[in-house]
Amino acid sequence: MVTSRPAGLQKRWLAAGVFAVLVALVVGVSLGPVNLPPGSVAIELLNLLPGVRLESGLTEREIAIVTELRLPRVVLGLLVGGLLALAGGAYQGVFRNPLADPYLLGVAAGAGLAVTVVLTLGVGAGGALSGLPVTIPLAAFVGSLGAVAMTYLLGAAGGRSRSPAALILAGVAVSAFLSAGQTYLLQRHAESIQQVYSWLLGRLATAGWQDVRLVLPYFLLTSLIILLHRRELDVLSVGDDEATSLGLHPQRSRYLLVAAASLGTAAAVSASGLIGFVGIIVPHTVRMLAGASYRVILPLSLLFGGAFLALTDVVARTAAAPQEIPIGVVTALLGGPFFVVVLRSARRVLT
Secondary structure: OOOOOOOOOOHHHHHHHHHHHHHHHHHHHHOOOOOOOHHHHHHHHHOOOOOOOOOOOOOHHHHHHHHHHHHHHHHHHHHHHHHHHHHHHHHHHHHOOOOOOOOOOOHHHHHHHHHHHHHHOOOOOOOOOOOOOOHHHHHHHHHHHHHHHHHHHHHOOOOOOOOHHHHHHHHHHHHHHHHHHHHHHHHHOHHHHHHHHHHHOOOOOOOOOHHHHHHHHHHHHHHHHHHHOHHHHHHHOOOHHHHHHOOOOHHHHHHHHHHHHHHHHHHHHHHHOOOOOHHHHHHHHHHHHHOOOHHHHHHHHHHHHHHHHHHHHHHHHHOOOOOOOOHHHHHHHHHHHHHHHHHHHOHHHHO
C-alpha cells in the first residue's frame, strides 16, 4: 500500500512570506504622523546593508525617524507576531486542537500574571522588557508553563482523553482564574494600575533597539527548536501508537515543543503585553491557503505572523491619529469574527 506524504513547503509560498515581511517592513516604516515616500524608505533600508550607499532623498531628520524611531518598532512587531503565530501553530499540532492558541489556552494569561507580579511587587522600575531584561522574561516563561500545565491537566480531568472542546474550556477557566489573581494584585497596588493596564492592552512602543536585541535570542531559540521538530507534528497527528512505531517518543516531543512555544509566548508577552488571536488567525489562514502539513504551516506562520502584526500596528497607530489604539484591541476586533468562522469549521473535531 502506498501512503501519501504531506506536501512540503513550496518555493512560491516561501517567496510570498518573505515578500509579505518586506512589504510590512516598508509600509510600517513609511506610515505614521509624518508620512514618508515608500520608495525613499526602501532605499534607506537598503543603505543599512554593508557596502550599500544610495541616495534616498530623505533629510537627516527623516533618516533618524526611519532608523531610530520606526524601524525598531516594526522589527519588534515582526518578531512578536512571528513568535505568537509560530506558538499557536505548534500548540495546535501538539494538542491536535484547531482552536489551540496562546491566548485561549491561558498561556498568555499565565505570563501576564507573572509579569504583573514582578511589576506590582517592586522587583524593579519600568514596565518594559528594556527595564528588566532578565526578570520579566523569566517570570513570563514560568507563568506560561504553569498555565499550560494547568490547562492540560484540567482538560484531562474526569477521563484519560483530552478532547479539544475540554481543552478550550479548561483554557478559559484557567484564564479566568489567573485574571482574577491579576485583578487582586492591581487592587492592592493601585499605583501600578496605569503602568500594568497599558501593558495588558498590548503595545509595540519601544525606546530604540534595546527591546529588539533582548527579544531576538528568544525568537531565534524558539524558532530553531520548533522548526527543527515540525515534521514530528505531522507524525503526532496520526496518533501516539503510530508515532511510536515510527521511532518517535510522543511525550518527549510534546514536552519539548510546548516548552519552546511557551518560551516564545513568554518573550512576546513580556515585550508587548497581551496580544490575542494572532496564533489562530495566521496558522489557520496558512492552513487554508498553503496546506495542512506542519512542514508548511510553521515556517509560513513565522513569516506571515510577523507581517500581520507589523501591518496591524500600522492600523493601530494611524486609524485614530494622533492618538494610538492599543494593538491588542485591533487584533481582538479582527480575531473575534475569525474565531467564530474557525469554530464553525472545527465543529466536527470538537464533538
